[in-house]
Amino acid sequence: MAAPLKCGAATITSETNMSLKKALSEVSPLILRVIAECPVSKARACDLVLPHRTVSTPVFMPVGTQGTLKGITVDQLEDLGCQICLGNTYHLGMRPGPELIEKASGLHGFMNWEGNLLTDSGGFQMVSLVELSEVTEEGVKFKSPYDGKEILLTPEKSIDIQNCLGSDIMMQLDDVVSSTVTGPRVEEAMHRSIRWLDRCIVANKHPDKQNLFAIIQGGLNAELRKQCLDEMTKRDVPGFAIGGLSGGEEKDDFWRMVTLSTDHLPREKPRYLMGVGYAVDLVVCVALGCDMFDCVFPTRTARFGSALVPWGSLQVKQKQYAKDFRPIDPECKCPTCKRHSRAYLHALFKSDTAAMHHVTIHNIAYQLTLMRSARQSVVEGRFPDFVRNFMRRMFPDRDKYPSWAVDALASVNITMD
Numbered sequence: 001m002a003a004p005l006k007c008g009a010a011t012i013t014s015e016t017n018m019s020l021k022k023a024l025s026e027v028s029p030l031i032l033r034v035i036a037e038c039p040v041s042k043a044r045a046c047d048l049v050l051p052h053r054t055v056s057t058p059v060f061m062p063v064g065t066q067g068t069l070k071g072i073t074v075d076q077l078e079d080l081g082c083q084i085c086l087g088n089t090y091h092l093g094m095r096p097g098p099e100l101i102e103k104a105s106g107l108h109g110f111m112n113w114e115g116n117l118l119t120d121s122g123g124f125q126m127v128s129l130v131e132l133s134e135v136t137e138e139g140v141k142f143k144s145p146y147d148g149k150e151i152l153l154t155p156e157k158s159i160d161i162q163n164c165l166g167s168d169i170m171m172q173l174d175d176v177v178s179s180t181v182t183g184p185r186v187e188e189a190m191h192r193s194i195r196w197l198d199r200c201i202v203a204n205k206h207p208d209k210q211n212l213f214a215i216i217q218g219g220l221n222a223e224l225r226k227q228c229l230d231e232m233t234k235r236d237v238p239g240f241a242i243g244g245l246s247g248g249e250e251k252d253d254f255w256r257m258v259t260l261s262t263d264h265l266p267r268e269k270p271r272y273l274m275g276v277g278y279a280v281d282l283v284v285c286v287a288l289g290c291d292m293f294d295c296v297f298p299t300r301t302a303r304f305g306s307a308l309v310p311w312g313s314l315q316v317k318q319k320q321y322a323k324d325f326r327p328i329d330p331e332c333k334c335p336t337c338k339r340h341s342r343a344y345l346h347a348l349f350k351s352d353t354a355a356m357h358h359v360t361i362h363n364i365a366y367q368l369t370l371m372r373s374a375r376q377s378v379v380e381g382r383f384p385d386f387v388r389n390f391m392r393r394m395f396p397d398r399d400k401y402p403s404w405a406v407d408a409l410a411s412v413n414i415t416m417d
Contacts (some may be wrong), residue, residue, distance in 0.1 A: 014289040019202045026207035028238040029168075032400075038383040041412035042262055042289030045378040048270055050168045051209060052116045055083045057270070057291040058374055060367040061118060062283065062299065066091050067101075070299055071281050071353075071360040074113050080334070080365050081372075083115050084168070086294050089161050090153070094146060098164035106166025118294075119167035121158045121200075123176045123215075135175060137192065155199035159212075163205050167265075170285035172200040174215040179247035179254075193217045194231045199270040201235065211238035213272060213345035216261055219244055220253045229264040239270040242290070246275035251404035254257065255284065259411060262289030279308065279370060283390050284408050286374050287383070293371075298363035303356045305349050307341065310393045316345045316359065334365035384414045391416060 016245065031049040038044065048055040063070050065088040069077060077085065087107050092098070104110035107117055123140070134141040139154030158173040173196050175189035197214050204212050214232040218225030232240065242261045245254055258273060265271050270291050276282060277295020283316045285293070298308060305317035314321075314328055327337035328345070336345075336358040348355035377386035387409060395401050398416070406416050 020198050023201045023204060023207060028207070028211055029209055030211045030238040030270075032239075034202070034267065036379045036381075038287075038378050040382070040384050041287040041387075041409075041414055042259075042382045043286050043374070043378050043412075044289065044291070045375045046270070046291055048291070050084070050116045050211070051191075052084050052168055055116060056372070056375055057281075058286045058371045059084065059292055060371045061086050061292060061294040061295045062364050062367070063088075063112075063294055065296075066095075067107060069360070069364070071303070071357040072299075074111060076335075076361060077113075077364070078115065080361070081368055082364070084118060085113070087117055087119045087165060087167065088122070089103070089119050089158060089165070089171075090124075090142075091120075092165060093122065093153075093161040094144060094151075098161045102164040102166070102277060106164070108166060109198045116169070117167040118167050118169040119162045119166070119171065120164070121171040121173040121215075122153050123158070123171075123174045136376075137195075139173070144194060155196040156203040159200050159203040159290065160205075163210065166206075169211045169213055169239065170200075171213050172197045172215055174217055174243060176217075176323055177219065179219060179245050179249040181219065182221075186217075186221060187224055187353050190217045190219070190224050190228045194228065197232060197235060197237075201237065213237060213239040213241050213270075215243040215263075215274070217243045217244045217322065218257075220249055220257060222257070222260055225257055226259055226264065229261060233266060237269075239272060240265050240274040241274050242302070244274075246281075247297075251402065252407070255288065255408035255411075258285055258290065259408070265289075276283045277367070279367075280368075280391075280394060280402065280405055282370060282386055283374060285407050286371075287387060287409055287412050287414060289412075297305050298367050299360050302359040302363045305355070305359065310390075311396075312394060314342070316342055316355075317349050318346075321346045328359075328362055329366075332362065332365065332369075334362050336362040336365075355415065359378065381385055387414050388416065 029051050033047040034047045046057045048057055061084050063086045101107055101110045139152050144149045155173040162170040174193040177185055177189045214237045216228050218228045272292035273285050273290040276293045279295035307314045309329045321342040324342040345355050377383045
């Protein structure tokens with residue numbers, strides 16, 4: 001019998017360990033070039049070379065759950081300069097199903113998208129559909145919200161679906177717990193995520209074409225998160241995500257776990273902070289050393305008539321905009337702001353879903369532009385001034401600066417004086 005080896009508080013056989021080493025020896029189809037680094041903070045500008053396109057970071061990645069962003073076409077997304085967007089393994093695996101998408105030359109061909117794609121593992125549904133799921137060492141048992149059938153999503157199955165989807169970046173299946181959970185369940189999930197990472201690495205049939213990212217877990221426990229970082233970075237996968245945050249925890253806890261993670265992640269690999277989309281959070285976490293972000297926030301809030309602007313948000317459904325013929329943001333260059341007034345959008349929201357479409361375009365443009373501006377400021381050596389100007393415009397009253405953001409920025413030597 002093969003001698004067992006310790007791995008992430010679990011045992012694996014020597015045969016599995018050999019498979020893991022072989023899989024990790026494959027040349028990754030990803031190159032990260034660090035273009036510039038802020039000499040004051042941890043912010044950096046990188047070129048992330050992926051199979052379909054080079055992505056300029058820091059970058060916000062719009063979420064297209066089922067092969068589309070709600071209310072926006074692929075051509076419009078392309079015109080906005082989007083270089084990478086997301087697909088959801090759980091939902092795409094349920095319908096239309098991986099077999100059909102694989103026949104269409106993967107998700108790129110199915111949605112006719114020439115940019116890059118990142119697919120999540122399906123693991124987040126362990127939290128969002130917790131009443132429908134059960135976690136075991138084998139995987140996650142789900143009851144389909146579509147037809148009630150029981151499904152077992154294992155690390156191997158998650159990777160198999162993502163291989164069929166053909167995404168440029170695949171996420172490991174991790175054991176996800178809410179960021180507000182404490183106690184033994186957090187440690188259990190952290191160790192299981194390490195074990196599942198190894199299974200995902202071995203299961204990847206296309207390591208020469210698809211990049212597998214690990215997801216750092218550990219909740220709000222610094223020691224557990226450090227332990228996870230130590231173990232997962234040993235695997236030398238193409239990139240790393242910071243998971244298990246943005247789930248309702250206190251912001252002071254949030255930023256401390258983010259900066260702990262970036263302190264210990266390798267400089268030469270991309271750092272993806274999952275589920276972050278508020279403008280202040282994005283800017284602060286760029287300062288803390290993160291490269292990639294995603295969130296449904298800009299598209300979801302657009303459907304309720306909330307337009308993102310440098311001073312916060314503008315609620316176009318409010319009566320005060322009924323006779324306001326200015327664009328959402330006079331400085332914005334997006335198609336919506338070039339063509340339509342607040343008054344027009346206000347009227348449209350009462351009668352036509354096209355209003356949601358127009359605000360969605362604006363919100364995606366806002367997020368992409370914000371990250372481009374942050375990148376440019378790093379390249380030009382003026383990132384701290386960029387941050388201060390951003391904060392002054394977002395909060396004209398300095399007494400309203402979020403204390404957590406002030407503390408987080410101060411930790412990387414950016415003061416709000």
